[in-house]
Amino acid sequence: MGAEVSERKLIREAQRGSGEALAALYAMHWPRAQRAAYLVVHDAAAAEDIAQEAFLAAVDGLDRFDRRRPFAPWLHRIVVNRAIDWGRREALRAGGGEPEERAAPSHADEAAGELMPALAQLPPEQRAVVVLRYLLEYTPGEIGRMLELPRGTVNSRLRRGLDRLRDLIEVEG
């Protein structure tokens, strides 16, 4: 509740011309926006572009923004939808195969972790719902509204995504 009040106050001050308030909003939301984009697209430069675009859209729409609504879902909706678009486009460019068939990007090897190679095996739409659910902590209903999907579709994508990740990542917990 306190965080919501603080965010509303920052939005109001940013709407009134406070650069400090805008910088505070940016500091509050950039890390998760960038991380969410990166986990969907697996490309650091593209994730940076996507997060930047989302914040520029926020600046552009700041005067019209309804302060009673939380800022993060609005921002995350832009980030994740653009990340999905990017992922689909790259899948097509990679040779016309379906996203499910594409090879893991080289970044997965560079990360040397177990998560990215496994996530890379999911199509962008599944990655997006996994990220929205388990990084950004949205409910399936909220994810459905953000991606304009039926709740059942969100649940099935989550289930399929989790099953696939379980197969790919060694069980530790």
Next chain:
Amino acid sequence: MSEDRLRALLRKEPLPGAAEAKRRGLALVERAYAERRSANRPVLPRLAVALAAAALLAALLLSPAGAAVRSWIGDVFTAGVRNARPALTEVPGGGRLLVQSSRGPWVVQPDGSRRLLGRYEEASWSPHGLFLAAASGRTLSAIEPGGTPHWSISAAGPVSDPRWSPSGFRIAYRAGHSLHAIKADGTGDHLLGQAAPIAPAWFQLGTHLLAYVDRARQLRIAETDTSRTLASTAATAGVTTLGWSADGRFLLELTPHGLWLRRLRLDKLADRIRLGAARRVPLPAGVVRAAAFAPRRHTIAVLLERRGGAGAPHSEALLIDAGGGPPRRLFAVSGRLSQLAWSPDGSRLLLAWPAADQWLFLPVRQEDHLRAIGNIASVFSPGHAGAAQLPQIEGWCCPPAPSGSG
């Protein structure tokens, strides 16, 4: 793996270059915010002053005293339009843009979001924007604006200049030195003739008539379904671009040094087209960088480049009535503009200003405002190291689609 384990992995996954990205993002966002705040306060007076200065420049440059004020106006405009928006977050006036970058063609949606279609070397809209004709090597493809391919054919030579007919049922394209027409479902491909490296132009009123220049530099009008030539005459020397007016009455030939117009009359009894003699359009001295017919009637937008006393380029956007009358000057800047496209409703022109890395959305009616958007090149060259080039504007789409057509 538990859900908590997945949460932990998602949170701790290293982000390459995160700190630098955050710093760059903040700088960009703060700049956008500052520009927006300043633009929101005095934008109208400043824009009005800028446009008035542009009009004054244009008037004065035509006068003997013009040289005296040229440098002053240059100070105002050479760095691009001030208060340009720092990011492409909408297409002013609406509609969708098709642009060609070094990475391939992009479709830009009205909200500024954009999609790279793939590794195509060029593309053009179908008449209602439901599809695009795209060329890659020796392959011609019909693809959806989302990038999904519908069909592809292989050609004998490198495919270029694909152009969808206004009816939506045919596509003309060049394959090497040959000009072909094909049905929009990818069947019925056939040779029309040998063509010069100039994009063909479709008759705008539904009949499948195509104007092109052949390798002997003859301007031809062909009925593509029968491959019959309905008219032929020597093309204007140096022609680089053909255009057909929306009302079908005029054919335009653009050369670097001028514009020529021919009147056309359909002789129904003889089943032929009468091509009038080429008439040079009176323009101020200069190089014609681009010209295009408006989506309605027969107004022509012309981008003219002139040279000042110090050799600095000076660009003007003019409107010309193909039926006659003096040019109307819309806009003038000290600098080089390079491209031109009409909005689907004919209310705006899109011009490119490479040195300023800006697109200018110029209203045709005086009551509307000029809108400029900056930082265009990098948007269409993500990940590009060094200075990127402005993409080529291929089209601004489209009127509403009637059912059952492309």
